Structure formats: C-alpha cells, structure tokens
Amino acid sequence: MRLRKLAAELGRPLTHLALAFVRAHPAVTSAIIGPRTHEQLADLLAGADLVLEDDVLDRIDEIVPPGTDLNPLDADYLPPSLTDPALRRRR
Template identity: 60%
Template sequence: MSMARQWLADRFDMALPENQRKLDAADALGRLADEAGISLIEMAIAFVLRHPGVTSAIIGPRTMEHLDSQLAAADVELTADVLDRIAQIVAPGVTLNPADNGWVSPSLQPAARRR
C-alpha cells in the first residue's frame, strides 16, 4: 500500500488511539450540549459563528429539517462555562489526530518563524 493510501486509511481506522480520541471528544461534546439544553449541531455552529478566528460558517443541509436545525444556532449564546468546558475537551489549537492536519507550509514551522 502506498504511503498516501496508508495515511488516508489511518485517518479512519478506529483501532488507532488517535481516532478513538476523536470519538471520545465527540461523545463528551454531545454530553455537554445536552447539559446546556442545545443540540450538538447548535453548539458547534454557535461556537464557529462567535469564534474570532473564523470569518464564516459554511453549512450543508440536505433537507429543510437540517436547515432549520442549523439556522437555530444563530440564536444560541454559549456561556463562558460552556466555552471553558469545550476548551477542556479539545484544547485550542490541538488536533486530536495529527494525521488530520494534512500539509503544513514550511513557512509556518518554528524555525521559519524566527527573525
């Protein structure tokens, strides 16, 4: 198997601990959304809409029901407590499976950022 194929296969192999961390995080985020009284999709979109590093949220509903559930997120205000708990589940700037990072520009490597 080529390296590219292996890399792609590893991104979806649930036997790998890196991928299990993603499932564990998704479960924890789902529980947090339930505790906050919102759906997971509402929490996810509300997070993106209010994140200062994100310029737009792209949604992809397939049905009117999906669209309605996604548009409801526009009215969701995440409390500081919920945002703190999200950061505890997945720390800002952390990719749970480094294989998901894809290509990284050499100009962003630490050595290239020196003056």
C-alpha cells in the first residue's frame, strides 16, 4: 500500500500518519480515537506529536485524492437522518 510506504519513509507507523492527517484538516477541532487495547492506545498516543508538512499532505492527496469514496457500499448512500428532518429532532 502506498500510504504504508509513505509512513515508513517518515519512520512512523500508518496509525500515526492517519491520526496526523485528520488533525491537519483545518475544519477538524478534535480527533476521536477508538483503541480497543492498551497497546493500541499507547501507539496512538505515541503518534500524537506528529505534524505533517505540506509536501507530505500533498503526497497523501496524490495517493487518495480528496473526495475519494473508498467503500463502494457507501456510494450514493444518504442516511435516513439526512432525508427525513423529523429524525434530526429530539422528541
């Protein structure tokens, strides 16, 4: 995988690259992590200091262009809460 290769070039695991990529987006105010084990938590926390330079972000965009839908099952799916306004209200 090209993203895994890029992470290796940076000397970091892919989990660190993924977390740093999410945090680099200007609209993201926090990244929610969901570790299931202490080892996963330790790994994610170890990557919290990674800040990606613009050239690395550009390389990621070349590998996976913005707006790419990686899961074909998600294509054209609109959750009911987007199609039925009543589902967006508390009762």
